[in-house]
Amino acid sequence: MRALLILAAGPAVVEEVVLNAVGFHAARGLAPQVTAVWPYDSYHDLRWLLVYHDSWPTFLFGLLAVTLFRGVLTAGLTALAWPDGTPRPPLGWLVRRNLEVAALAAVIISPWAVLSVAFAVVGLSWYLLASLVPMLLLTPFLQRAGVVGRWWRGLPSIELLGWSLLNFAVLTIAGAVISATPGWWTVVVSGLAGVANGLLWRQTVAAAAVPRRVRLARVPVAPIALALILVGAVMAQSLIHVAVGRSGDWRPPVLATRLPERVPHAIIVIAGHDSSWDGRPAVDPRVERFSYRGLDAKGHPVAYRAEDTHRSVASSTVLLAAQIDRLHRRTGRPIALLGQSEGAMVARTYLELLPRSSVEAVLLFSPLAQPGRAYYPPPGHSGWGVAAGWELRILFALANLPRRVKNSPDEPFVRSVLADAPFYRNRTLCPVPGVRMIAFLPTVTAAEAPPGEYARIPVYQLPAFHGGLVGRQAAEERVVDFLAGDLTSRPRREYALFQRLGAAWQAPPLVQSLNPIWAAHRENDPALTGRICDAR
Template structure:
């Protein structure tokens, strides 16, 4: 048993270390946290494979060949781990049976997990934490079912044991902690952590195989529970799209500071308020004459902002910024005051686009609430084109089409807002939270956005962090006082200690970014790649 255990730990550790060595050698810091998952128990192992494949394929033949290879390699590796983990007192099937069974499980896992891996890629495109959290939760549900699949003949019947659930949750914890450690360590120390985590995977393979073969009690032994769980997990991918939308914007009841009431006299600015994705506005102006709502439809013939519905927010960031420039100039001329911009979610990205393109305008202050932190880390081409991520693009379109069926306002992974971020990904990935000369800037970040930020530097402007969900910062009453402090020149920075920890804890579950140098769409840019440098705001 001692020799088999040593072989099991070696087989589990070596692939994780090999992946870590390759990533450290090329300096791919943002992806190093994935290495320990190379030998994780089901389904974390397949989730690891699919995220790499979905980001790094640039044609249908490459995708299909990669998918077939991933299934076969994963099945054979899992068969070897299962054989070495098999208890001595239980007759073991042949290696051929284990290989065939585990290849079948790998194929099944690829089908079940595929929508969630696609949603994870969508997360990296728009940097929205909802998507990352939503794509990880199904792995926890599937784990105890799939761990039985490679071992037990009639694995689809009955509830998994408490032991299987516990070991699968422990593997999730091990992978999360290993990813956090890797994100915190320099250089070749990453390989050591990956090897130790891989060996931990080996021990968990041993425990899960034992638990699958010798459950203390099998509940609902005649009920096909696993197929029901699979249906729920796959249907949830569509439900998640319906629930969160492409950018989780608010449709109604946006109540930013100064939308009601008057601006304190000590604030010298006039303020433009820019709402987020899928928001709407009925045209009623704010109470103060020094405050104006931005319209995604533009202005009427009397130069007043037009009411707009959710679909109006789907326009590109460049076109929204151009509309904002017109409103900024009119508000400045009308009030004679410097302008402060306050944008949330998509609105924050419109603000960032505007100050980059019009740095010498009348805007003196920019406040970004729940900005998308480092979006544009993955890519998929428009319909009818080939390129990096072509298969995942069509999968996202299929998920979106199903999610749109009950919805009046349709979202699309190809709407102009999304495509503008993908087309200008080098800028948004590298400079969203970078300073602009002549403009005082601050980002109000909910702590959940820590999961959006890849390992490394994420902001060079002041940040005010609060426990909140995406888009929820503005609901905090203390924020209005902080906005007034910022506009009157006081120090407003308040980073939270747990933000960096949460950022590192999410490192293991993010898809690998697509290297900026690989995509011809980004070839002309002069931005450095934070995925490799670990820093932002730098030129190539």
């Protein structure tokens, strides 16, 4: 037992020591997963590899290295965890079998690990949540595979599923505690989490080696489950598209009602990604819908389609600047911007490029939480995350087959976020002199924000999913109050807790100084400091 606990705690302690030594604040919560049960351990390895490789040879060598490391380590953990009184297979058999499982896990888990990289790029929680669900489904099958011969037949026992889910809870809590623990005390927490992993290895190996009862013992359940999980990686794109999409004519209440007289502004409403607009004007002449296609010859915003929202943030900002000038001249009023998701990023980019303008108030609904934390180069180029980029392209190409509106990991909007990632990671929710700002954040954003500081402007938080705030009565009331000059801020107590609970399952951010594409930016790196809004 002592040897098992030492082997389970040792790698977690070593990784935590290294992360503390280099000051990698945002990734500290990942260390306990290095000795977790299948497949959390492989999910840990693949997220590091998919972010931290800068060429195909580096990726292939790294994949071989982590497969060998994972197979040998889990074989040792399995041998030491073997239940007393039960014949154990030879160590050579365990090593071969766990190497096979490590290779299989790399194939099965890689599409889901790359979704976590997509989350790190766009900061959208749906990708993170989608990447975690198959981990919970895979764990009893892969844990059984490393222990018994004919693991593909029959359902895993309920005990094996229960112990594996408990490991997920332990890793989540350990990541949360580490993210809240200062200094080198995180090493102690990682060591304790590693000990817990060792105890759970003992329970899961016993449950796999000596099951009480195997249901559907003649049915090849595991291959069916693994095939469905692989297919699910493609279907997840469509499900995320449905969950996030605001297709059609998005009309929040501010477009459908007249503004109270106490609101002194004219307002431009900027919808999010994949939205569309049929050209119908707002009820109040002081309110306009931002057009991703620009203005017509008479200065009126033009109707647009979902595909038009895929343009780069910079080009949208140019269109927004023209519309702001036109609306200000027409009404003679100061301008307020109300942006959701991509629209929030366009509004914030405008403030950075043109901080002294007629814009006096900005309301950011569901802004992306520190996007650009990972990178992949454009097609035909090499660089950090090259393999992750191609895997994302394959997943999106398959998911796009039944869609009318195609999404791509290389569309101009995504590439513009990747190009200016240091700014978006550091300054999205930072104040701008002379502009009143507020961020309306759904509670799910807590899982999107990495450990550390995430906002220095007033925030109003409500229980909701991404994009689900506009139209909520409480939020709409606060919009009018804020525009009328009231101080509006309501952070929720549970937000910090949810932020810490999500820390263990985010992909490690790419350190800004490593990527030559970001070399010209003079921005602080929150991944290292845990702070935002500071210049480098």
